[in-house]
Amino acid sequence: MSAPVATTHASFGTETTEETGGRERWNSRVGFYLAAVGSAVGFGNVWRFPQLAKDFGGGAFFIPYIMAFCLIGLPVLVLEISLGQSHQVGNVGVFGKMHPRYRGVGVASVFCGFILVTYYSMLLSWVANAFFDSFGDNDPWVAGGDGSEAVGYFFNNIIGMDTTEEGTLHPTRLVGANVGYVTLVWFCVWLCLAFGSETTGKVAYITMGLPIFFLFIFLFRSIALDGASDGIEEYIGKWDVAILREQPDVWSRAVSQIFFSLSVTFGTMTAYGSHCPRGEPAFLNSCVIGISNCMFSIISGFAVFSAIGHLAHLRGVSVNDIPYASFDLVFGTWPVVFGQLKGGEHWVRLLFVNLFLLGIDSAFSILEAPMVVVSDALHKYNIKMPKWQLTTIFVVIAYLCSLVYATDAGLFFLDSVDFYVNFMLLLLGFFETFGAGWVYGIEAQMEELGSAIVFTYMFANFGSVTIASCLWFGLDSDAEVYAGFIALIGCYLLGTGVTLFFCSQKIQQDPEKWNWKSILYAVGLKNVMTLREELQSICGYMPWVWAFAMKHFIPQVLLILFINLARADNGSGEPQFGNYGGYEKIPFQMLGILFVCFSFATVVVGVVAPGLFEPFDLTTVEVEPVKSIGEEPSSKASSEQEEAEA
Numbered sequence: 001m002s003a004p005v006a007t008t009h010a011s012f013g014t015e016t017t018e019e020t021g022g023r024e025r026w027n028s029r030v031g032f033y034l035a036a037v038g039s040a041v042g043f044g045n046v047w048r049f050p051q052l053a054k055d056f057g058g059g060a061f062f063i064p065y066i067m068a069f070c071l072i073g074l075p076v077l078v079l080e081i082s083l084g085q086s087h088q089v090g091n092v093g094v095f096g097k098m099h100p101r102y103r104g105v106g107v108a109s110v111f112c113g114f115i116l117v118t119y120y121s122m123l124l125s126w127v128a129n130a131f132f133d134s135f136g137d138n139d140p141w142v143a144g145g146d147g148s149e150a151v152g153y154f155f156n157n158i159i160g161m162d163t164t165e166e167g168t169l170h171p172t173r174l175v176g177a178n179v180g181y182v183t184l185v186w187f188c189v190w191l192c193l194a195f196g197s198e199t200t201g202k203v204a205y206i207t208m209g210l211p212i213f214f215l216f217i218f219l220f221r222s223i224a225l226d227g228a229s230d231g232i233e234e235y236i237g238k239w240d241v242a243i244l245r246e247q248p249d250v251w252s253r254a255v256s257q258i259f260f261s262l263s264v265t266f267g268t269m270t271a272y273g274s275h276c277p278r279g280e281p282a283f284l285n286s287c288v289i290g291i292s293n294c295m296f297s298i299i300s301g302f303a304v305f306s307a308i309g310h311l312a313h314l315r316g317v318s319v320n321d322i323p324y325a326s327f328d329l330v331f332g333t334w335p336v337v338f339g340q341l342k343g344g345e346h347w348v349r350l351l352f353v354n355l356f357l358l359g360i361d362s363a364f365s366i367l368e369a370p371m372v373v374v375s376d377a378l379h380k381y382n383i384k385m386p387k388w389q390l391t392t393i394f395v396v397i398a399y400l401c402s403l404v405y406a407t408d409a410g411l412f413f414l415d416s417v418d419f420y421v422n423f424m425l426l427l428l429g430f431f432e433t434f435g436a437g438w439v440y441g442i443e444a445q446m447e448e449l450g451s452a453i454v455f456t457y458m459f460a461n462f463g464s465v466t467i468a469s470c471l472w473f474g475l476d477s478d479a480e481v482y483a484g485f486i487a488l489i490g491c492y493l494l495g496t497g498v499t500l501f502f503c504s505q506k507i508q509q510d511p512e513k514w515n516w517k518s519i520l521y522a523v524g525l526k527n528v529m530t531l532r533e534e535l536q537s538i539c540g541y542m543p544w545v546w547a548f549a550m551k552h553f554i555p556q557v558l559l560i561l562f563i564n565l566a567r568a569d570n571g572s573g574e575p576q577f578g579n580y581g582g583y584e585k586i587p588f589q590m591l592g593i594l595f596v597c598f599s600f601a602t603v604v605v606g607v608v609a610p611g612l613f614e615p616f617d618l619t620t621v622e623v624e625p626v627k628s629i630g631e632e633p634s635s636k637a638s639s640e641q642e643e644a645e646a
Contacts (some may be wrong), residue, residue, distance in 0.1 A: 022076035024086055024197035026275055031201025034223040036272050038208035039263045039365030040293040042358050046325045047296040050304045056250040057240035064254035074290045075259035075549050080434055082262055082282035084273030085182055086538040088374035089618045091267035096617035098435045103613035104606015105431045108599040112424045113266030115595050117366040118398055119414045122405035124359045125181035129158045131352035141348045142339035146315050147323050147332035154331035160408045172405035178406040186399040192364040194388040197275045207361035214354040231309020234319045249568035252561040256422040260295055265428040267369030307337040314439035376618035412588055419580045420592030424599050430558040437551035441527035453502045457523055460495025464488050469560045473567035
């Protein structure tokens with residue numbers, strides 16, 4: 001992987017067409033921030049995060065959530081933005097630069113994003129449907145109650161699920177209203193993307209700026225209501241820490257929530273990074289985006305739970321008696337609270353407008369990732385296609401795929417697929433970080449050290465973790481924890497011992513080149529530190545701990561969490577994988593499992609037949625490197641630039 005680096009450290013708006021290679025640019029750093037934060041902030045922050053907090057110990061959920069962000073989510077975000085920025089290509093290209101056999105990871109990532117955006121659009125259509133229904137005479141959100149009546153209206157009148165096949169919940173029809181509203185949603189997505197990244201950045205001023213403003217309005221209005229403190233106490237005042245041990249899937253759900261809300265492993269942030277100048281500070285930008293996303297989630301939790309507390313106060317019941325599950329919350333409890341206020345119908349409409357704005361920028365940003373990959377392929381073969389035409393093709397395909405969620409059983413399809421997307425996120429997160437920490441530079445490493453050293457050390461790390469995880473989450477006895485740790489330590493020591501034996505032989509063969517310090521560095525850190533140095537020479541400061549985590553922490557943890565989630569119990573003594581929600585195997589479970597298997601198969605196909613995805617791998621133009629951000633170009637580069645200007 002030879003890293004392209006800029007001969008100048010251009011900022012937004014200062015590059016010429018030649019310097020960008022014809023690639024679209026954000027109109028400003030603020031535009032990039034708003035677009036990226038808008039992609040990260042969405043429905044998951046408003047309804048998924050509060051529900052997870054309520055389900056997993058209240059304030060105790062902040063422990064795995066913050067750990068997941070700091071130790072896994074932020075490093076992966078830095079990886080994606082810096083790779084896209086340094087190579088100026090989409091997801092397939094950046095992972096193809098790691099290794100030609102790794103292009104399948106990029107394809108699988110954008111496929112995951114495409115699957116997500118097809119059902120995300122239906123969520124938006126339901127919000128639009130609810131907004132227009134709020135103008136009717138039978139507005140359920142101003143009628144009072146605890147929200148259950150409004151939830152029933154949502155299920156039967158908006159989704160239309162009362163006509164599903166009794167017993168099996170199989171679909172029987174397309175719901176005409178939802179077909180119409182999802183058509184409107186995809187037209188809005190088309191408008192946001194069809195005219196280039198500069199326009200998208202300007203749109204983000206509205207689609208992200210207004211929701212931030214509205215969020216604080218809802219927050220301040222909610223916390224001023226009677227009973228709000230009861231809801232806040234339920235949110236952060238109760239710390240059921242025992243649940244972190246009794247329900248270990250909380251750790252997997254926290255990481256997948258971070259991935260979902262940060263829009264990583266979809267290819268979105270790689271695509272957005274590729275529209276930035278190479279000299280932009282990727283680590284700083286990632287911190288701004290990531291912290292903004294987490295703050296939005298936490299503040300949304302205060303707004304939501306304050307409203308729930310007020311409704312519980314009005315009904316004289318406990319906060320736990322109020323419906324708070326994802327759809328119950330957004331289409332029932334929350335709008336019902338505002339519907340009881342003076343001018344309640346206007347508050348309800350404002351809430352739905354806010355939700356639509358939150359979701360629309362996430363939708364068009366996720367669709368941007370596969371579009372960038374195809375655009376790279378067209379550019380590679382000198383095929384000219386205007387952005388609006390490419391956008392039209394993708395929007396039409398995504399629209400047709402989203403119609404399965406417009407059936408009367410659309411909610412069941414959506415809920416099932418959304419659950420299995422969690423597996424795709426963890427799996428792709430593992431492959432991405434494994435690529436950065438282990439695949440990058442592996443051929444040079446094997447040539448220098450020998451394949452025996454490389455693969456025995458790889459087994460020591462991942463073989464031990466896999467065996468231990470199967471024991472931790474597969475055994476039903478009380479000894480599962482001890483058995484897992486014994487297997488983890490034993491397999492790691494065995495693999496490391498064999499690695500050290502091969503290292504000692506290498507030192508004996510060439511004592512002038514190798515000593516224990518140099519060979520251990522070559523085995524444990526050299527390749528990923530080289531990646532860090534190359535990215536740092538382009539994108540600015542990259543902490544050394546980031547490189548260490550990519551090699552020795554994040555991929556191992558993600559593998560454990562993937563197995564953990566796969567073995568999580570559904571409450572009936574069965575694993576959730578294949579039995580989620582009590583839905584029938586066909587078609588609901590099958591559709592989600594099919595998507596997971598296809599993602600994994602795509603990675604495998606890329607390894608076995610690397611040339612298959614080569615057309616989507618845009619070759620990056622090589623330019624002369626500089627030592628670090630802020631240094632002047634070399635004299636040769638300067639003279640060439642002066643000649644070009646002359």
